[in-house]
Amino acid sequence: MTGRVLVLGGTGEARRLATALVDDGVDVLSSLAGRVADPLLPPGEVRVGGFGGVAGLTAWLRAHPTAAVVDATHPFAAAMTAHAAAACGLTGVPLLRLQRPGWTPRFGDDxxxxxxxxxxxxxxxxxxxxxxxxxxxxxxxxxxxxxxxxxxxxxxxxxxxxxxxxxxxxxxxxxxxxxxxxxxxxxxxxxxxxxxxxxxxxxxxxxxxxxxxxxxxxRRPPLPAGVPTVATVEDALAWLPDR
Missing domain, CATH: 3.40.50 (Rossmann fold)
Structure with missing residues (x-):
């Protein structure tokens, strides 16, 4: 695909997605919240620190042309997920939620x-x-x-x-x-x-x-309504070329 992809990261899935996109020659910016002192950094350009809520992320998206946003933050990063949905809704930037499945109980679990x-x-x-x-x-x-x-x-x-x-x-x-x-x-x-x-x-x-x-x-917090969601990096990569 052409254009920059903003990956809201901090997870293993976000790092694997950034790696695959960089390997394909895609312009990727990974954004980390900065809550871990020594985070594992993905390849490509990285920014650390919040955007300043919905208003801050909206302003950033308007100032930095972005082909798509992939929210691959932690399943419990509810505030960032909500901010991404609101800001992308205001700017018209396509948004995908990449979230790994929750755990499934097995026999013997309490x-x-x-x-x-x-x-x-x-x-x-x-x-x-x-x-x-x-x-x-x-x-x-x-x-x-x-x-x-x-x-x-x-x-x-x-x-x-x-x-x-x-x-x-x-x-x-x-x-x-x-x-x-x-x-x-x-x-x-x-x-x-x-x-x-x-x-x-x-x-x-x-x-x-x-x-x-x-x-x-x-339990996990609910996801914003209307945001397409995938469970794997491969599904995210399949979604991106059409954006």
């Missing part, structure tokens, strides 16, 4: 689905040792827990944190054996995570199944 981090905190209030793998943002929802809390994130989380929190800084992918060892070491009796999908952090679900631990799973 998943307890909730709609928010606040509901997740309520759901684990009676447990003794909680493994929080929801990322460093939103941990304030768990600040009132009295249980031992194992908190894992890429960058150091900011307070407030649960008073008995142990922080582990790590970036996936994680293996099942590592997850089993970590959960046994900290005597975890419940896992809390978002339904992020993908293989990079799915090992904790396998480990929880093997240890017969319940998993409190936060």
């Amino acid at each position: 998943w307890r689905r909730v709609d928010s981090l606040a509901e997740a905190a309520t759901a684990v209030a009676g447990f003794e040792s909680v493994f929080l793998t929801t990322g460093r943002l939103g941990l304030a929802a768990f600040a009132g827990l009295t249980a031992r809390c194992l908190v894992r994130s890429v960058d150091p989380p900011e307070p407030p944190l649960p008073p008995r929190a142990t922080v582990v800084l790590a970036r996936g992918p994680f293996t099942v054996s590592d997850e089993l060892a970590l959960m046994r070491q900290h005597r975890v009796d419940v896992v809390v995570t978002k339904d992020s999908g993908g293989a990079m952090t799915a090992a904790k679900l396998t480990a929880a199944r093997e240890l017969r631990l319940p998993v409190v799973l936060v």
Whole structure:
């Protein structure tokens, strides 16, 4: 295709899409939110930092001719997804949402689905040792827990944190054996995570199944109406040439 493609990134899918487009000679600009101190950068041009809401992104699209926007942000980056839908609607720039499927339960899983981090905190209030793998943002929802809390994130989380929190800084992918060892070491009796999908952090679900631990799973936020959505990089590449 001709013209610049703006990829709203920060995910493995966004990096793979940018790589494929750059390899095909497409002009790609990847935009990262800047929430991770040392992000994995895709090939091609990269900008770091927000646009300034709907107004900022709208102004940017009007000032920088763009053939298409692909929103490949995290499934829980609801604000950016909403901003992209609104700004592309105002400017007429074609928009595609690239979002990997959520996880599917298997035999032996004990998943307890909730709609928010606040509901997740309520759901684990009676447990003794909680493994929080929801990322460093939103941990304030768990600040009132009295249980031992194992908190894992890429960058150091900011307070407030649960008073008995142990922080582990790590970036996936994680293996099942590592997850089993970590959960046994900290005597975890419940896992809390978002339904992020993908293989990079799915090992904790396998480990929880093997240890017969319940998993409190936060549902994804709804997507904006009317935005075409695909689940794979290959489908995104197939959509782009017609734009």
